Amino acid sequence: MPDLLHIARSVSQTLIDAGHTTYFAGGCVRDALLQTEPKDYDIASSASPAEIEALFEKTNNVGAHFGVMLVREQKNSFEIARFRTDGSYSDGRRPESVTFASPEEDAQRRDFTINGLFQHPLTGEIIDYVDGQVDLKKQLIRAIGDPAQRFQEDALRLMRAIRFATVLDFAIEPATWQAICDHAQLLEKISTERIRDEFSKIMLSPHPRLGIQLMVDSGLMRYVIPEVYDLIGCEQPPQWHPEGDVFTHTMIMLEMMMENPSLELALAVLLHDIGKPATYTYDEENQRIRFNGHDKVGAEMAEEILRRLRYSNATIEAATAMVDNHMNFMHVQQMRTAKVKKFMSRPNFEDEMELHRVDCASSNGFTDNYEFLREKEAEFAAEPLIPPPLLTGKDLIDRQLAPGPQFKDILNQAQTLQLEGSLSDRDQALSWLDEFLSQ
Template sequence: MAGSTPNDQPTTTPEIPDHVLRVHRRLVEAGHRSLLAGGAVRDHLLGLPPKDFDLATSAIPEVVDALFEKTVLVGAQFGVVRIIEPEGEVEVATFRADIGIADGRRPETVRFTDEKEDALRRDFTINGMFWDIDAEQVVDHVGGRKDLQLKIIRAIGEPRERFQEDRLRMMRAIRFSTILQFPIEPETWDAVVAEAKFIDDVSGERIRDELERIIMSPHRLAGYHLLSDSGLMQCILPEIEQMRDVMQPPQFHPEGDVFVHTGLVLSHLSEPSFTLAMGALLHDVGKPGTFEDAEDRIRFHGHDELGATISEQICDRLRLSRQQTERIVYLVRRHLVFMNLPQMRIARRYRVFEEDGFEELLELCRVDCLGSHADMSLYETCLGMWNEWKERAPSRDPLIQGRDLIQMGMTPGPEIGSMLEALEDARRESEVVDRDAAIAWVQARLDGRQ
């Protein structure tokens, strides 16, 4: 494994930011134990650049708070203090043992303890290691180094107990397995399956954050199937499970049912935004509710509109922002527009190109084709038309405005909006290219000449 020696100690030390080192040294100088904890240690041992640099310490929260000028007691009752440094924040957590289960997320109370007991209350072995900054060595009380070498996701201690302490850990198991491409150890997997139905105890925001990491991973297809096989998908996105066994016309979808197709569409995305990944996940969510085995072939009339409605409900359930929701709903509602795009008159086609989000919609078309019949001719035609439009670099600034039409004799009202839209269509089709031509074009219509 990259970064490890035969005696399991790394050959290099993590590059810890200066402000984190300052906090560490202040704790040590005051006589307290201070260790780098969690994901930073895991990532370093994997040869990955660490992202989060959190410290674990023997100092109790009141002492930590007194040692530093600017602090935020984000969870002092659970031993967590945030230190505010000029370069950024450093989260410092007191070594603790969790006592009881309050709500499937937090313990009823905590008891401050030593580093070993603190490690034993964490989620997975690969996340339960510490880094001794001064000794420059790993401190491993849970077998995390061994499991990194085995490339396996294993809960610390009794898996069901870990998941009962915080139900979100089941989603985290899927996330780490997806991103690291490590299988989940059998006993841990069995516990995920057994406890999956309790994921509803977790807030939509926390589920959304884990789902985002899963479907943004290059290995998102593996995560898609892990969510389904574990039973978590049925709880968090039952609409996706309803796609199973919904067959499609084989001449267009030789890959199989809607569930299989959706997974393939996801797999073909390349570094998508979260909204595009969600749009791909939900683009055919309306098919189960519109399935029709017609005389000529299977059809799904209106699945785009029904899918848009369902997608909006899902986004609300997962507490997505209004902007994210609007983009995802747009992608689902408009994903069939490409079927008619080549036949559209130029003005209408260019209106589609001007839609906010069209570039992601075009990418959804690409992966939708790849995930079905793999005939890319329609996508390539539409891509060529869009590139041609971009080369023209049409200005979005209006040539004339409503006040100009009023000065030309029009009465304020909806007719002004209709005239301006008709003028924009003429501009899109190159009938009008500048302000003088626009005024002449409008005047001709007012005079009844056209």
């Protein structure tokens, strides 16, 4: 089966054979030059939407006003955009008008030099009107033309600059950086969903610590999660947190986090101590900083933050559960076997283990609770953590018990004994039940 590049070349060949100047454009060119396999191929062409529609069987008029058509070939979609220049941007997102233009003029309207490159799809020749290749070699994110104008046209470019710097581990060119700082408030024009999607990409990048630091330093974080600024300067007890304040602790955790984390884990790492500033107290008698209940307060704050950013219910529930549970790891060695098994059967247990690992590794360095749970995993591996119950509500009804709160208490006691190994089969469980009810 032809690979994506082969199909993209075939689509381009059709356009070229029909007499249209046609190039690969933007990210796919950048990625290829960085020796990274592109995830998709955008195509820029002199062909009009009507001409594209006439050349291909499966098309979708996704943005004919902007000269953009979607072509479907062999189960793959390719966005084909006509070379253009843009009119004014009154809404901070889309141009009010477009004028179809030359490739050189088209390159000048794009966001960053490394995204303003074209490549001939058949010969591989790079067409560079904006010195994008120079900035690729220098590992720089530089706005094309006047950076302030680029950001005023589409304020999401403010976050895209951070995202590219984070994903590629590039520096942001000084004038571009200054424009980001000067125009951070433009982010207020952008929909929550678009901000959330860019933020998620930053959190899932290879360098989330860099991304969050840039968001904070530029002022963009004030329009995404302003509560993060309260972590800066929030002191912690040095005997447990020699690394410094809550913000420093969180940044170290982001840096230490496993590669390719789930979105829920990345968000939980960022927000796990978000409740500390609100719960900060100083115990004068013991001369110690305390954050009583910061896990519960933090879970409530995390839920509010993630709902504000319109994350899915599943993401919100998983991330906030991790924030809520992260302090319970300190008690695992004192738990009864049944409780340990229930603790380990939590739906996001592996993510919670990673959160606990980096929480300790970035501060006190304790690993005993982590190692204890890993040992328990091996010990419990031969059978399900939570096996099917030996007793059900029907067993209670058969013994003339009326459904009610007592049902749950009895079944929970039976399950605990089962998990502890005191009840190993159904006959034992029924005998226990009869004895329990006779008391």
